[in-house]
Amino acid sequence: MTDIIRRDxxxxxxxxxxxxxxxxxxxxxxxxxxxxxxxxxxxxxLSEFDLPVPNGSLAADLAAKGHVCYIVDARGFGRSERPPExxxxxxxxxxxxxxxxxxxxxxxxxxxHLIAATGQTxxxxxxxxxxxxxxxxxxxxKPEKVSHIIGYMMIYGGAGTHKQFKPGSIWNDPxxxxxxxxxxxxxxxxxGLELLDHHWNRQIPIEDKAAWRDPAMLSAFRQALIDGDPxxxxxxxxxxxxxxxxxxxxxxxxxxxxxxxxxxxxxxxVMIARGEFDGLCRVEDMEAFMDRLTNAEEIVFWNPPxxxxxxxxxxxxxxxxxxxARMDAFLA
Numbered sequence: 563m564t565d566i567i568r569r570d571x572x573x574x575x576x577x578x579x580x581x582x583x584x585x586x587x588x589x590x591x592x593x594x595x596x597x598x599x600x601x602x603x604x605x606x607x608l609s610e611f612d613l614p615v616p617n618g619s620l621a622a623d624l625a626a627k628g629h630v631c632y633i634v635d636a637r638g639f640g641r642s643e644r645p646p647e648x649x650x651x652x653x654x655x656x657x658x659x660x661x662x663x664x665x666x667x668x669x670x671x672x673x674x675h676l677i678a679a680t681g682q683t684x685x686x687x688x689x690x691x692x693x694x695x696x697x698x699x700x701x702x703x704k705p706e707k708v709s710h711i712i713g714y715m716m717i718y719g720g721a722g723t724h725k726q727f728k729p730g731s732i733w734n735d736p737x738x739x740x741x742x743x744x745x746x747x748x749x750x751x752x753x754g755l756e757l758l759d760h761h762w763n764r765q766i767p768i769e770d771k772a773a774w775r776d777p778a779m780l781s782a783f784r785q786a787l788i789d790g791d792p793x794x795x796x797x798x799x800x801x802x803x804x805x806x807x808x809x810x811x812x813x814x815x816x817x818x819x820x821x822x823x824x825x826x827x828x829x830x831x832v833m834i835a836r837g838e839f840d841g842l843c844r845v846e847d848m849e850a851f852m853d854r855l856t857n858a859e860e861i862v863f864w865n866p867p868x869x870x871x872x873x874x875x876x877x878x879x880x881x882x883x884x885x886x887a888r889m890d891a892f893l894a
Contacts, residue, residue, distance in 0.1 A: 565589045566622050568612075570641075573671040581668045582641035583675070584612060584633040586621035592628035595709055595893055596680045598672050599633045600665075602691030602715075603812060604753055604804040606640025607633040609786035610690055610874070615778045620688075620874055623886055629893070630680050634672045636665045636693075638750065638805035640790040648803055652748030659750045659805035662696045662822055669700045673707050684830075686710035686893060690874075691842065692717055692808040695815070695822060702827035710831045710893060715843040715871050718825070718851035719815030726841065727817035740818055742810045751809075752801045755784045765839045765870040779875050812842070825854035833862040833892045835885060837869035864888050 569585045584607070599621060601607045611633045612619045621631040635642040638660040645659055673685050686709055689697035694716025701708040729739035732746060759780070766774045788794040791802035814820050832855055836843045848863060855861055869881040876882055 566625050572642075573675045575637075575667040575671045577667055579637045579668065580643040581637065581671055582607075582635040583672055584608060584621070585630065586612060586619070586625045586633065587630040588625050588628065592630070594628035594630075595684070595686045596630040596676050596682055597624055597632070597686045597688060597893075598669060598676065598697070599631055600636065600669060600687065600689040600693040600697055601634070601639065602689075602693045603808040604751070604757070605787065606635045606642075606790045606804075608635075608640065609783055609790060613779065613782040613786060613875070615776065615782045617776070617878055617882060618779055618782055618875060624889075627890060629686075630676065632672050632676050634668060635790075636660060636668045636805075636808075638803075638807075642668070644803070648750050648805070652750050652752070654745045654748050656744070656749040658742070658744070658807040658810040661807035662692065662699060662811045664807065665696050666700045666703060669696065670704065673700075673704070677707065684709035686712070688712040688714060689716060690714045692812050695811070696808075698825070698828060698832075699823040701830055702823045702825070705827070705829045708830045710833070711828070712833045712835065712889060712892070714835045714874070715837065715840050716834065716848075716851075717812055717815050717842060718847050719819055719821040720850040720854070721819070721844065721846040723819060724816030724842075724844070724847075727813055733813050734817065742813045744810075747806050747809065750803055750805045752797075753787075753804055754801050755787060755799065758783060758787070762870070762872055765837075765872070767839065767868070773877075774870075774880055775872070775876050783875065816842075821854075825851055825858075826856050828855055829857050829859060831860040831862075831892070832858045833864065833889070835873070835888070836863075836865045837871050837873050837881070838865070838867045839869065840871040842871070862888070862892055
């Protein structure tokens with residue numbers, strides 16, 4: 563059995579923000595490409611990439627293959643520094659905390675540290691949801707530092723108005739439907755754990771959810787969300803905070819059909835992983851993304867049937883093992 567080592571520390575961004583990193587690696591040296599793992603819109607890194615249950619840690623799986631992995635909590639998430647406005651009640655109409663372009667600074671700080679620590683010249687980036695958008699944006703901004711990107715359930719924009727963000731939805735400002743509904747959502751959010759349960763259960767297409775997802779996985783995910791916010795247990799039931807910057811950018815890409823960056827500026831290898839039942843990452847959106855990847859070294863689109871937004875945490879036979887095999891081949 564491969565020995566996996568974990569270490570928690572902080573790096574500082576160019577604008578002075580303390581960003582939490584968990585390093586996950588195996589003992590000994592390896593020449594495999596080192597990896598950054600970036601979470602999605604409302605959920606910090608450990609909840610998605612390093613749960614203490616069987617098949618719950620993408621980071622450990624990658625480390626066992628020889629990749630040094632850094633799990634990043636973006637500013638305002640999990641163990642990273644939170645801006646002072648997140649200690650006050652959410653404020654309507656205020657600037658959303660931690661927009662995607664801000665988070666590229668967090669990625670850059672992690673990338674620079676990982677390159678220095680491993681002696682490599684480039685890293686691979688894995689991003690979930692809008693985290694996938696951000697790592698692709700970073701690859702466009704800093705192509706000299708990136709060898710591969712994996713956009714897992716990522717968003718791009720450019721294919722047409724997303725049905726979830728059409729005028730009249732909760733996301734749209736009633737007075738300006740092309741604008742994010744800041745009155746409703748504010749600059750950051752308090753989230754209940756039931757959001758995770760509802761979204762995951764809705765995507766599993768069978769009545770017996772435990773046959774698709776280990777109940778211990780859901781419990782570990784929920785506990786990680788609580789552990790990731792020191793104020794979570796101030797509420798009964800617990801709630802946790804997340805910035806709304808990524809959420810607003812999701813709206814912009816879905817409603818206003820505006821990509822946050824130009825895919826033509828990406829030069830590395832690109833893999834896209836999408837679950838059939840995922841409602842945010844759409845085939846037509848990814849086709850628009852791939853059509854604009856005119857300079858990418860390689861493009862892989864993995865779109866297996868009968869899979870959810872949570873392939874990484876579903877049971878191995880529900881797509882997880884197949885995804886890991888595809889990633890291993892891509893990163894090789």
